[in-house]
Amino acid sequence: xxxxxxxxxxxxxxxxxxxxxxxxxxxxxxxxxxxxxxxxxxxxxxxxxxxxxxxxxxxxxxxxxxxxxxxxxxxxxxxxxxxxxxxxxxxxxxxxxxxxxxxxxxxxxxxxxxxxxxxxxxxxxxxxxxxxxxxxxxxxxxxxxxxxxxxxxxxxxxxxxxxxxxxxxxxxxxxxxxxxxxxxxxxxxxxxxxxxxxxxxxxxxxxxxxxxxxxxxxxxxxxxxxxxxxxxxxxxxxxxxxxxxxxxxxxxxxxxxxxxxxxxxxxxxxxxxxxxxxxxxxxxxxxxxxxxxxxxxxxxxxxxxxxxxxxxxxxxxxxxxxxxxxxxxxxxxxxxxxxxxxxxxxxxxxxxxxxxxxxxxxxxxxxxxxxxxxxxxxxxxxxxxxxxxxxxxxxxxxxxxxxxxxxxxxxxxxxxxxxxxxxxxxxxxxxxxxxxxxxxxxxxxxxxxxxxxxxxxxxxxxxxxxxxxxxxxxxxxxxxxxxxxxxxxxxxxxxxxxxxxxxxxxxxxxxxxxxxxxxxxxxxxxxxxxxxxxxxxxxxxxxxxxxxxxxxxxxxxxxxxxxxxxxxxxxxxxxxxxxxxxxxxxxxxxxxxxxxxxxxxxxxxxxxxxxxxxxxxxxxxxxxxxxxxxxxxxxxxxxxxxxxxxxxxxxxxxxxxxxxxxxxxxxxxxxxxxxxxxxxxxxxxxxxxx
Amino acid sequence: xxxxxxxxxxxxxxxxxxxxxxxxxxxxxxxxxxxxxxxxxxxxxxxxxxxxxxxxxxxxxxxxxxxxxxxxxxxxxxxxxxxxxxxxxxxxxxxxxxxxxxxxxxxxxxxxxxxxxxxxxxxxxxxxxxxxxxxxxxxxxxxxxxxxxxxxxxxxxxxxxxxxxxxxxxxxxxxxxxxxxxxxxxxxxxxxxxxxxxxxxxxxxxxxxxxxxxxxxxxxxxxxxxxxxxxxxxxxxxxxxxxxxxxxxxxxxxxxxxxxxxx
Numbered sequence: 030x031x032x033x034x035x036x037x038x039x040x041x042x043x044x045x046x047x048x049x050x051x052x053x054x055x056x057x058x059x060x061x062x063x064x065x066x067x068x069x070x071x072x073x074x075x076x077x078x079x080x081x082x083x084x085x086x087x088x089x090x091x092x093x094x095x096x097x098x099x100x101x102x103x104x105x106x107x108x109x110x111x112x113x114x115x116x117x118x119x120x121x122x123x124x125x126x127x128x129x130x131x132x133x134x135x136x137x138x139x140x141x142x143x144x145x146x147x148x149x150x151x152x153x154x155x156x157x158x159x160x161x162x163x164x165x166x167x168x169x170x171x172x173x174x175x176x177x178x179x180x181x182x183x184x185x186x187x188x189x190x191x192x193x194x195x196x197x198x199x200x201x202x203x204x205x206x207x208x209x210x211x212x213x214x215x216x217x218x219x220x221x222x223x224x225x226x227x228x229x230x231x232x233x234x235x236x237x238x239x240x241x242x243x244x245x246x247x248x249x250x251x252x253x254x255x256x257x258x259x260x261x262x263x264x265x266x267x268x269x270x271x272x273x274x275x276x277x278x279x280x281x282x283x284x285x286x287x288x289x290x291x292x293x294x295x296x297x298x299x300x301x302x303x304x305x306x307x308x309x310x311x312x313x314x315x316x317x318x319x320x321x322x323x324x325x326x327x328x329x330x331x332x333x334x335x336x337x338x339x340x341x342x343x344x345x346x347x348x349x350x351x352x353x354x355x356x357x358x359x360x361x362x363x364x365x366x367x368x369x370x371x372x373x374x375x376x377x378x379x380x381x382x383x384x385x386x387x388x389x390x391x392x393x394x395x396x397x398x399x400x401x402x403x404x405x406x407x408x409x410x411x412x413x414x415x416x417x418x419x420x421x422x423x424x425x426x427x428x429x430x431x432x433x434x435x436x437x438x439x440x441x442x443x444x445x446x447x448x449x450x451x452x453x454x455x456x457x458x459x460x461x462x463x464x465x466x467x468x469x470x471x472x473x474x475x476x477x478x479x480x481x482x483x484x485x486x487x488x489x490x491x492x493x494x495x496x497x498x499x500x501x502x503x504x505x506x507x508x509x510x511x512x513x514x515x516x517x518x519x520x521x522x523x524x525x526x527x528x529x530x531x532x533x534x535x536x537x538x539x540x541x542x543x544x545x546x547x548x549x550x551x552x553x554x555x556x557x558x559x560x561x562x563x564x565x566x567x568x569x570x571x572x573x574x575x576x577x578x579x580x581x582x583x584x585x586x587x588x589x590x591x592x593x594x595x596x597x598x599x600x601x602x603x604x605x606x607x608x609x610x611x612x613x614x615x616x617x618x619x620x621x622x623x624x625x626x627x628x629x630x631x632x633x634x635x636x637x638x639x640x641x642x643x644x645x646x647x648x649x650x651x652x653x654x655x656x657x658x659x660x661x662x663x664x665x666x667x668x669x670x671x672x673x674x675x676x677x678x679x680x681x682x683x684x685x686x687x688x689x690x691x692x693x694x695x696x697x698x699x700x701x702x703x704x705x706x707x708x709x710x711x712x713x714x715x716x717x718x719x
Numbered sequence: 720x721x722x723x724x725x726x727x728x729x730x731x732x733x734x735x736x737x738x739x740x741x742x743x744x745x746x747x748x749x750x751x752x753x754x755x756x757x758x759x760x761x762x763x764x765x766x767x768x769x770x771x772x773x774x775x776x777x778x779x780x781x782x783x784x785x786x787x788x789x790x791x792x793x794x795x796x797x798x799x800x801x802x803x804x805x806x807x808x809x810x811x812x813x814x815x816x817x818x819x820x821x822x823x824x825x826x827x828x829x830x831x832x833x834x835x836x837x838x839x840x841x842x843x844x845x846x847x848x849x850x851x852x853x854x855x856x857x858x859x860x861x862x863x864x865x866x867x868x869x870x871x872x873x874x875x876x877x878x879x880x881x882x883x884x885x886x887x888x889x890x891x892x893x894x895x896x897x898x899x900x901x902x903x904x905x906x907x908x909x910x911x912x913x914x915x916x917x918x919x920x921x922x923x924x925x926x927x928x929x930x931x932x933x934x935x936x937x938x939x940x941x942x943x944x945x946x947x948x949x950x951x952x953x954x955x956x957x958x959x960x961x962x963x964x965x966x967x968x969x970x971x972x973x974x975x976x977x978x979x980x981x982x
Contacts, residue, residue, distance in 0.1 A: 586839045588829050591818075595826055598815035605809060606827035607801050665817045 117147035134212055149209050156202035301671030303710050304658045307703075308674050308681070315685035322688050329566040335680040336548065336569035336635075337362070338651055339673060340628040343580050344621030345648075346655040346672040350584070351617045352597035352664030353414040357403060359647035360425035361622050365396035366629030367429045367439065367639045374444040385449030385543040393626040399425055400622020404615030422648065429641040440638040449543040455531045458539065462531070466524045473517050480510040547572070547634035569631040574673075576624070581669040593617060598665025653700065654679055657707040678703070726789040727752050728890060728921045729774065729805075734783035736769050743769040745945040746783070751890065756912065756922040758936035760929060760965050766945045767925055771892055774923075775807045776800040788889075804889035806882075808896060813879035816868040820860055823867055824849040824882050852885040853878065856914055873904025880911045884918055891915055892923045897931045909935045929961045943968040 132138045133145040315322040341358050348355050371377045372388035383391070399421070406417045433439060487503045542549065548569035553559040560566060584590035595603035596613045604610050625644075633639060656662065657678055658671025682703070683696055727750040736744040744766050751757050761767040772778045774785065776794040785792050787803050794800050800807070814823045822829075825845045831838035846863040853860055858881045860874075867875060876896050883891045893912065897905040912922055912935050924932045929939075939956070941948040941964050948964050960971055 588831065588838065588840065591822060591826065591829060591840065594818055594822075595815045598817045601809065602813060602815050602823075603826070604797060605807060605813070607798050608827050661817075665815065 113147060113150055136212065149206075152202050152205045152209060156199060156206055158198075301659050301668050301674050303707060304671050304674035304678060307657070307707070308678050311678060311681055311685065315681065315688065322685055325560075326564045327684055327688065329560075329564045331677070331680040331684045332570045333565055333567040333635075335676050336567060336573050337628045337632050338647070338654065338679070339573045339676045340569075340576060340624050340631065341621075341647060342651045342654045342658075342672040342676050343576055343669055344624035345651050346658065346660050346667055346669055347580060347584065347593060348617045348621045349652070349655055349660045349662070350597045350664060350667045351593045351614055352600065353407065353614055353617070354418060354652070355400075355403060355618065355621050356415065356418040356648045356652075357399070357421040357425050358621065358625050358651060359644035360422050360428075361396050361399045361625040361644075362629050362632075362647055363639070363642070363644035364399065364425050364428040365392040365622075365626040366633050366643055367432060368392040368395050369626075369630055370439050370441060370633050370639050371432065373449065374439070374441060374446060382446075386451060389543075389547075389630050392629060393623050396622045396626030396629070397619045398622075400619040400625075401615065403622070404611075404618030407618070408611040408615060426645075429639070429643065433639075433641045438638050438640045441633070442637060450540050451543055451546070452538045452540050455535050455537075455539055459528055459531050462524050462528050466521065466528075469517060469520055469524070473521075477510075477514060477517070480506070480513060484510055544634040544637070548631040549634070567631075567635060569635065572627070572631065576627070577669050577673045584669055589613075589616075594665055597663075650679065650700075651676075653704045656704060662708075727786075728755075728788060730786040730789075731770070731774065732784050732786070734770065734773060734785075735781045736766075736773060736778060737781045743945055744773075744780075747942065747945070747947045749940060749947065750950075751921045751923060753921055754916055754919055755938060756916055756924060756936045758929070758932035758939045759923055759925045759942065760927065760932070760939055760961065761942035762927055762965055765927075765942045765965075767942045768894070770942065771807070771894065771923065771925060774800070775805060775892065804887070805892065806886070806888040806890070807892040807894065808876065808879040808883065809894045814867045814875050817866055819846075819864045819866055820853075820870075820878060821846040821849040821863040823878065824852070824863075824885075828886070853881045856881045856884050856911065856918075858911065871904060872900050873907045876900070876904075876908045877911050880908070880915055884911075884915050884920065888920060890921050890923065892925070894925050895927075896924070898926065898928070905931065927965065929958050929965065933958050933961075941965055 133142070138145065312323075321327055341362060345355060345358055368377055369388050369392035372380070372383055372391050373385055374382055376382045377391075403414075403418055403421055406412075406421070407414050410417070484503065484507045487506060491503070546568065548567050551560060551566045551568055551571075554566075584593065592603065592608050592613045595606070595608060596610050600610050603613075629644075632643070654675035655667065655672045656675070658668065658673070658675035660667030660671065679700065682699060683693070686696055686699065687693055729749075729751045731747065731749040734744050734747045734749070735742070747766070747770060749759075749770060759767050759771070769778065773780045774794065776796045776799050779795060785794060792799075792803060794803070794805075797807075815826065818826070821842070822845070830841045830845050830848070832841050833839050850860060850863045858874075858877050860878075867878070870878070876893075880891065880893070891912075893908075896908055896912075900908065912924065915922055924936060926932050932939075933953075937953060939951050939953070939961055941951075941961065943965070948968055949970055951961070964970060
């Protein structure tokens with residue numbers, strides 16, 4: 030990083046205007062990092078292939094065909110590539126204001142400057158590699174299949190993914206190459222896209238088990254026997270992290286307003302961009318480090334154990350976007366969970382024990398009331414929410430401490446009451462399904478003709494327009510229309526079969542356990558079939574994701590969401606436009622608290638017990654997840670999906686650290702570091718953007 | 720309805736405002752005629768913000784009456800002010816920086832489709848109409864989906880003004896709109912202010928610096944120490960004299976009006 034900043038200084042004294050300098054500066058850093066790493070790695074790889082240290086050789090033995098040719102090709106490619114990368118990096122460092130692709134395209138420089146040469150060669154090489162990859166997969170030269178067996182996942186899927194990505198990569202690269210040779214300005218946008226896609230492709234290849242770290246150190250040997258192999262162990266995570274950083278920087282550099290950058294713009298604008306990349310890096314890192322990580326049961330448990338945090342994070346994100354904090358979420362969660370379980374067993378507020386559904390509603394109303402108190406305290410006193418909710422954090426904690434005698438744990442099972450069941454008429458369900466079917470039909474009638482019409486229009490006007498991505502747009506819009514059509518058809522089938530099934534047994538009442546409905550184990554899934562006993566996937570995950578979708582929809586597609594952003598972004602402007610700031614804030618406090626109540630219900634449904642300290646420390650974890658998901662601490666910016674990703678990052682991190690054999694107590698340390706890094710990145714990005 | 724052209728758009732009569740024992744305004748009369756740009760001048764703490772806050776409903780006057788288009792009105796909240804057609808553009812409070820131009824333009828009155836509680840925002844229509852509406856007043860924006868944070872101070876003010884014009888407001892209040900702007904940007908803002916007037920709006924331009932408003936204002940109202948020093952049409956006074964009055968409150972003899980002397 031040191032050399033990058035000094036080069037930035039050199040740039041500053043160069044010929045570029047401030048805006049341009051900023052753009053070049055970060056692009057420059059990212060480029061240098063990538064170049065040096067790819068250069069070193071390529072040389073390392075070629076050396077390993079030539080000497081046979083890397084297990085590549087062993088695997089290639091298995092294929093027993095064209096072994097030498099492939100190895101030689103790879104080795105030669107690696108050497109050329111490595112030298113070229115290093116030469117380019119050196120050139121960049123020596124002449125920081127080295128002309129780039131943009132200058133080349135503007136006709137200001139020749140092809141021979143390092144940056145231009147590198148980009149052209151990169152694209153050309155990527156083109157060749159893509160073709161090579163497809164060919165190998167199709168002909169079975171490369172024993173990808175056998176390696177993929179290691180990961181125990183469906184081999185065919187991976188092969189098809191690789192072929193598909195290879196075709197796509199080849200198309201993009203080929204087209205870019207043509208553009209470059211023609212000195213077409215659009216090549217620049219293309220080149221960025223291609224490099225991004227390539228990083229993704231590489232990640233995919235790593236995913237599929239294409240590179241297996243464990244075979245790097247030969248069995249029985251020590252680390253000293255395979256120094257390059259050990260270096261690779263270090264280098265791989267390094268390149269992943271660095272490529273993630275560079276990708277992120279490229280994405281968020283500055284929002285380029287030209288139309289052909291729309292996807293990049295959308296990503297750059299998305300608060301969750303950092304979280305998406307972080308999650309991808311985490312998934313890849315841990316899946317490389319532990320073969321257990323991507324197992325269904327590890328994922329299912331990471332999802333199921335985070336339902337509580339995830340649901341609370343939705344509320345806190347909404348609240349933080351509107352510019353307020355709620356530190357009392359843990360206490361509200363604990364208190365409402367207690368009210369829920371007590372209402373079912375002993376009765377609360379002088380009421381007798383009641384039906385689970387009524388108890389659930391009661392606990393939600395209670396939670397909402399606590400949130401309302403928070404909101405009103407904040408609005409009436411004008412004290413910062415940090416302090417107000419710090420007070421209520423302690424005050425609400427007293428509720429369970431008073432209601433539960435010292436040290437006791439309230440267990441549902443202790444009361445000897447059977448699990449609550451909900452009996453309902455099949456006709457109710459039929460009515461619901463019919464309503465769902467009608468809504469679906471309405472959506473299909475409105476949307477499908479528009480979507481397919483759009484595809485048709487794109488094809489018809491293909492020759493008349495000059496939009497650079499129009500062919501890609503045809504393919505993607507057609508694909509997307511097909512996916513939506515298939516999804517609608519699948520849902521329709523599901524509804525019809527459900528109705529048919531229900532009609533055949535209308536004489537009996539349906540009965541379902543309330544706990545199973547709220548957060549029970551899912552026995553089977555539509556596509557995956559029956560889940561084995563070790564996969565603990567909970568219905569709570571479904572409710573969590575549903576809530577994420579609903580609130581993301583509210584936030585981005587409805588007026589209330591806009592009010593929330595406006596209130597957090599600039600309360601004065603919102604007020605001047607007639608938005609009631611206090612009403613929005615209080616509503617968000619209530620929503621946040623009610624979601625804590627929902628989390629409490631899912632918790633009780635799963636665990637069946639509540640102690641007085643339930644939810645202690647939840648607030649910080651949840652706020653941290655929201656921040657990692659891109660929410661600004663000052664409000665006015667963020668997304669619910671980002672919060673989901675933030676919670677997933679923490680969940681997977683915890684699972685992953687256990688799986689790689691790290692002391693789980695380290696988790697807090699790692700968590701802390703991640704939070705700081707996330708906030709630093711978010712702030713930096715916002716500074717660049719504004 | 721011939722009086723429509725002659726009755727002032729806004730008339731504030733005998734406005735007194737006390738905060739506890741402090742008297743911020745001591746009986747101020749203020750009026751804005753139709754299609755008129757009034758420069759409201761006064762030093763910091765003179766009471767001009769209090770007067771405007773009363774007009775926009777942020778404060779209620781202790782005594783005094785407001786007439787809008789000749790009819791007495793009671794403005795108790797910013798909402799009331801908006802409803803009768805008063806739009807205020809505050810320097811820092813005009814727009815939400817992290818939201819797009821289009822969303823800011825439509826903030827509080829978003830275009831939706833659907834029915835009942837299922838209304839969803841019509842992002843596309845909002846972006847297109849905002850762009851067209853701004854272009855119509857001469858404000859060229861690159862992309863309505865762009866965040867306001869990316870724009871300069873002058874552009875932000877212009878968009879806020881354009882929004883007020885588009886929504887057919889009758890009175891536009893600009894609170895120190897140009898104090899943080901460069902000369903060029905100030906020129907742009909003054910330009911749009913003039914255009915707002917051409918569209919039939921009246922404008923109150925609040926500032927403590929005569930240089931900012933002299934070019935566009937038709938009339939100046941000068942406030943000092945909670946009292947009105949006087950109303951002067953542009954042809955009556957020089958820039959220098961106005962600046963003097965803002966600073967010292969001393970009205971040149973030739974301009975002294977009977978009612979001012981009386982008090």
